[in-house]
Amino acid sequence: MNILSxxxxxxxxxxxxxxxxxxxxxxxxxxxxxxxxxxxxxxxDVSRELFTALNPPFIEQWRxxxxxxxxxxxxxAGSSTQARSIIEGLRADVVTFNQTTDIDVLANAGLVAEDxxxxxxxxxxxxxxxxxxxxxxxxxxxxxxWQDLAEDGVRVVFPNPxxxxxxxxxxxxxxxxxARENGGDEVQTEAYMRKLLANVAVFDTxxxxxxxxxxxxxxxxxxISFESEVQSISREYGDDSYEVVVPPVxxxxxxxxxxxxxxxxxNQTEDLARAYLEYLYSPAAQRIIAEHNYRVRDxxxxxxxxxxxxxxxxxxxxxxxxxxDTITRTHFASGAKLDQLLRR
Amino acid sequence: MRRIGDSTPVRVTLILLAVVxxxxxxxxxxxxxxxxxxxxxxxxxxxxxxxxxxxxxxxxTLLIAVITVPVNLVFGIFLAWLVTRFSFPGRRLLQTxxxxxxxxxxxxxxxxxLLLYGRNGWLGQWLDGHDVQLMFAWPGMLLVTxxxxxxxxxxxxxxxxxxxxxxxxxxxxxxxxxxxxxxRRVTLPNVRTALIYGVILTNARAMGEFGAVSVVSGAIRGQxxxxxxMVQQLYQDYNTVGAFVAxxxxxxxxxxxxxxxxxxxxxxxxxHAP
Numbered sequence: 001m002n003i004l005s006x007x008x009x010x011x012x013x014x015x016x017x018x019x020x021x022x023x024x025x026x027x028x029x030x031x032x033x034x035x036x037x038x039x040x041x042x043x044x045d046v047s048r049e050l051f052t053a054l055n056p057p058f059i060e061q062w063r064x065x066x067x068x069x070x071x072x073x074x075x076x077a078g079s080s081t082q083a084r085s086i087i088e089g090l091r092a093d094v095v096t097f098n099q100t101t102d103i104d105v106l107a108n109a110g111l112v113a114e115d116x117x118x119x120x121x122x123x124x125x126x127x128x129x130x131x132x133x134x135x136x137x138x139x140x141x142x143x144x145x146w147q148d149l150a151e152d153g154v155r156v157v158f159p160n161p162x163x164x165x166x167x168x169x170x171x172x173x174x175x176x177x178x179a180r181e182n183g184g185d186e187v188q189t190e191a192y193m194r195k196l197l198a199n200v201a202v203f204d205t206x207x208x209x210x211x212x213x214x215x216x217x218x219x220x221x222x223x224i225s226f227e228s229e230v231q232s233i234s235r236e237y238g239d240d241s242y243e244v245v246v247p248p249v250x251x252x253x254x255x256x257x258x259x260x261x262x263x264x265x266x267n268q269t270e271d272l273a274r275a276y277l278e279y280l281y282s283p284a285a286q287r288i289i290a291e292h293n294y295r296v297r298d299x300x301x302x303x304x305x306x307x308x309x310x311x312x313x314x315x316x317x318x319x320x321x322x323x324x325d326t327i328t329r330t331h332f333a334s335g336a337k338l339d340q341l342l343r344r
Numbered sequence: 345m346r347r348i349g350d351s352t353p354v355r356v357t358l359i360l361l362a363v364v365x366x367x368x369x370x371x372x373x374x375x376x377x378x379x380x381x382x383x384x385x386x387x388x389x390x391x392x393x394x395x396x397x398x399x400x401x402x403x404x405t406l407l408i409a410v411i412t413v414p415v416n417l418v419f420g421i422f423l424a425w426l427v428t429r430f431s432f433p434g435r436r437l438l439q440t441x442x443x444x445x446x447x448x449x450x451x452x453x454x455x456x457x458l459l460l461y462g463r464n465g466w467l468g469q470w471l472d473g474h475d476v477q478l479m480f481a482w483p484g485m486l487l488v489t490x491x492x493x494x495x496x497x498x499x500x501x502x503x504x505x506x507x508x509x510x511x512x513x514x515x516x517x518x519x520x521x522x523x524x525x526x527x528r529r530v531t532l533p534n535v536r537t538a539l540i541y542g543v544i545l546t547n548a549r550a551m552g553e554f555g556a557v558s559v560v561s562g563a564i565r566g567q568x569x570x571x572x573x574m575v576q577q578l579y580q581d582y583n584t585v586g587a588f589v590a591x592x593x594x595x596x597x598x599x600x601x602x603x604x605x606x607x608x609x610x611x612x613x614x615x616h617a618p
Binding site for chain 1: 458462463464468472475477479480562563564565566567577579580581582584
């Protein structure tokens with residue numbers, strides 16, 4: 001490298017550094033709090049209210065136990081987008097996602113330890129949900145179970161399983177329920193899936209779009225999504241227009257959490273991150289989580305809220321279908337089962 | 345002599361058409377925003393307006409606009425001056441380069457910056473090594489905003505300055521004006537309207553930009569969310585009122601920008617009136 005080009009890179013570097021320090025010093029007025037340390041939680045789209053409720057008690061607890069003032073920052077986007085951003089440099093200390101595969105992506109990139117799922121209790125999933133149906137008041141089409149979705153004249157709304165995580169659960173839950181109904185007969189199960197997919201009124205790309213189609217545009221007889229989300233839609237748009245139905249056989253959808261090893265090392269927040277995630281398992285936190293319509297692990301709290309969560313037989317997705325790599329390959333990859341079923 | 349459009353029915357029809365179209369395209373959406381923002385009454389409106397994160401989003405939006413506008417004002421004038429008053433090899437190329445931010449989709453622009461300055465990017469790795477965070481922090485959002493808005497001022501000025509030519513400036517030079525006087529007394533007054541318009545456009549775009557900033561934002565509440573990003577977040581949260589309050593704030597900022605423009609126009613016109 002000659003001197004000239006060395007000089008120019010140096011100057012460019014200094015310029016950038018100057019700009020960046022100016023940036024950092026100007027950031028100060030934006031973050032008003034006097035926190036000693038900050039913990040950033042990168043989460044999925046609709047969890048804002050949940051964590052807005054969960055964070056203050058933790059901050060309080062930490063202050064009492066350690067005499068330290070901490071601030072918790074929230075970042076929300078689709079959990080695959082979040083995983084992508086963290087790989088590109090978003091310094092989230094902990095992730096609280098709605099897809100196991102998105103934490104695996106971080107593990108593959110070397111940012112989270114490979115054994116993340118065994119670091120915390122219950123597969124590192126302090127709460128979970130399942131798929132539920134939102135039907136119009138009085139349930140005019142009598143939709144109670146997965147089989148009812150394939151009846152003639154039933155119009156179903158859920159996002160495209162290719163682009164949406166919760167739709168993948170819908171697809172797999174329908175499949176698992178049908179397989180059980182048919183005693184594992186693959187031909188019959190596929191015939192059912194074909195009918196179900198033919199009944200889909202509109203394939204939006206994401207959950208929010210599907211909600212708009214169902215609620216605001218009035219399309220379809222039933223919207224399928226996570227129970228937690230269906231409950232909050234029904235609350236936001238008025239309980240008297242909709243009913244929530246949980247089918248008798250369903251899939252357990254884990255909401256996994258992990259601390260991001262790479263970030264906590266740099267930010268020196270490992271103790272804080274770990275304590276934060278462990279706090280999610282405490283009865284106090286579990287109660288808040290249950291209030292936000294997620295099913296919780298703590299048996300005591302689960303009993304308290306049992307009237308909110310209809311009993312259903314929850315199947316484990318990996319026991320039914322194998323690991324997520326296998327699931328993607330057999331069902332959602334280009335030309336795989338989903339594509340075949342959609343072809344008429 | 346009669347011309348087309350002189351008859352009363354034709355005139356009335358044309359005027360009506362214009363009024364109805366403007367109402368449908370411009371007015372109704374604005375009214376809808378106001379209506380939706382107040383859909384649950386004044387209480388929820390105030391709650392959403394004074395929400396800590398909304399207030400932070402307002403500050404961030406203004407901060408980005410306040411830095412972007414002067415930077416691109418200086419840059420645009422400099423560029424237009426260079427391209428219209430000097431002849432040098434690569435002038436044409438430079439004129440084409442100015443348009444790149446317009447030609448490229450903002451999302452692509454954001455991704456390019458991410459690929460360059462992100463953790464795995466060429467410059468990003470070096471920055472990461474020195475513990476400097478540009479992406480997923482507001483300096484990165486500022487950078488991409490400056491990028492997508494940089495052609496506005498230059499694009500407004502160049503055609504005008506080209507049409508005007510350099511005669512008046514040459515005359516000023518022969519009369520002994522130095523560079524600064526020349527610029528202040530001759531060039532600037534000639535392009536004032538175009539300049540104001542360029543600034544308005546820059547400001548509007550800087551405050552309203554979504555695609556590019558969403559890619560490099562990281563969506564950290566209270567830290568890297570501008571108003572347009574906030575609208576989307578609140579909408580995703582099923583907080584329709586909140587989303588429309590944020591949208592209304594953006595609309596108000598836009599209207600304020602237009603008011604400032606109108607005031608400047610009147611001021612300029614009065615100053616130059618005989």
